[in-house]
Amino acid sequence: MFAFLLRRIVQAALVMLVVASIAFLMFRFLGDPISNLLPEDATVEERADLREKIGLNDPFVVQYGRFITNAAQGDFGQSYRNNRPVSDLLAERFPATAELVLVAASLALALGIPLGIYTALNPRGWISQGLQVVSLLGISVPTFVTGILLILLFSVTLGWLPSFGRGEVVDLGGWTTGFLTLSGLKALILPSIMLALFQMTLIMRLVRAEMLEVLRADYIKFARARGMPNRMLHFKYALKNTLIPVMTIFGLQLGGLIAFAIITETVFQWPGMGFLFIQAVNFSDVPVMAAYLVLVSFLFVVINTIVDLLYHVVDPRLRVEKSTARGV
């Protein structure tokens, strides 16, 4: 277990190093940092001063080393557009994205798993057939269109829910939360549904496929032959094995949720990191783009590593296999 943990951490560190290198190359070679940081009428001396000050005259390797050291401490320099430290901008926006993703992920799980079980146990029911059609539609209709339709229905026509922003937020020592006010909670509903919908259909399909597979396994047949009641069979024995692959895919998809939040945040003008990133792409604000890339990759790597470790904790078969056959 310890060796496995160590190997995973080394692997994760390597991926992060590659991503940081890409970020550095973007930072160094994309556009001219000097003309982006200084006003247009800056003199030649001012330019030379700044060039010296932020170390663009140093050897390449020194610059690279400094970039990595700073990045590891969360320092990504100044945003070209806002003239503020990138880390401040990201820290300000992070809670909004985190809460949105958290709510959407819970929603996707809380709805996806029961619906998947239902469709697996009653494959011929009309609800199951309807859900299959809906999930096909859910994959073809772009998420931003779903968002717009939600706004059109619930904000424009019915006027029940807000269509933009986070509502009132409460500041808890640097972490702004929308969980504590009514308007904050109401503002969360539409964006989190939009973000959760695609993941929900995915989880539903996955649970359905896995459950159908597991229900054909020998141990289930055996339990059934012994006269085990269906409820116990389905929920105590089948469900447990169904949920293992669901956990992995969901872990990977959590990263996808963070990326898709870019679109949700644009549709609902949600003041999160994704919105910041889109503005950065639009204005070629390289430091913000680079920092977002590194931060999101870091979250991906952390989530993937945790999922891998959990996998080993949950599934005892893997521990045995790994200790006999290494390096798969």
Next chain:
Amino acid sequence: MSTFMPMLYSAWDSDIAYSFRKSRVAVISTLLLLAMFLAAIFAPHLAPQNPFDIAELSLFDSELPPAWAEGGNPAYLLGTDTQARDVLSSIMYGMRISLVVGFASVILAAVLGVTLGLLGGFLGGIVDAVLMRIADVLLSFPPILVALLINGVLRGALPQSAQADSALIVLILSIGLTNWVQYARTVRGSTMVERRKEYIEAARTLGTGSVAIMVRHILPNVLGPVLVIATINLGMAVLTEATLSFLGVGMPPTQPSLGTLIQIGNEFLFSGIWWVVVFPAVALAVLVLAVNLLGDWLRDALNPKLR
């Protein structure tokens, strides 16, 4: 002519054609796609109005609802936007751009992916290792994020003044460079299988060069799955294009694609002119759905295990 009819007949009689005729979903989606392709290709001749010709626009006709609604004008079947542009015509012109970007980026991704996959699978060693590591890294990120990053880098590399004119190229590049991985992996896998077969050895014994073996002998045998991936990829590419344009980093409003039209319509959502956003959105969804259904059918039809 004498060879044409039998060819046509054998095509009609083939397995694929049979399974196509049997699949109602495949026939319907093909008809839908054909209709949309034709409407897009011949938009300048078919569209009731040229939405980019200011002479044809009259502000008296702006914000008209669809023809069947109260106050609608039969000349504008799906209504008009705030600039008096006919929504139906805008959709036809927009679909043109969406499809150009979709096809071009699929071709770019396929050519790049097949080439790299062939090289990696045939040469092996360090080339293969490097290519596959790059592919792994790309695959571990959601495609939309990769496309956005490439888009941002390309736009950053261009001078501000050239950005509007090069939007089409930037989009094609960012989507194409994101999607090549799937082709490369598939082609690499089948190349590694093919290159060990006897006919390759025979070709080599005859003195055929590596490039000729790759292009003339291996390539035709690994292309089958590429067609399926390309079809499914077309739907994804059109979606990605629409998403990027919607996010404001794709086609500019002066040359709107379907995504741009939805983005523009979205700004007027609260003024009650719903048709400006809903119809382009429906067109986009139907286009992607039809491509996806056709792709699903093609995958099953070409899979010998499912026959």
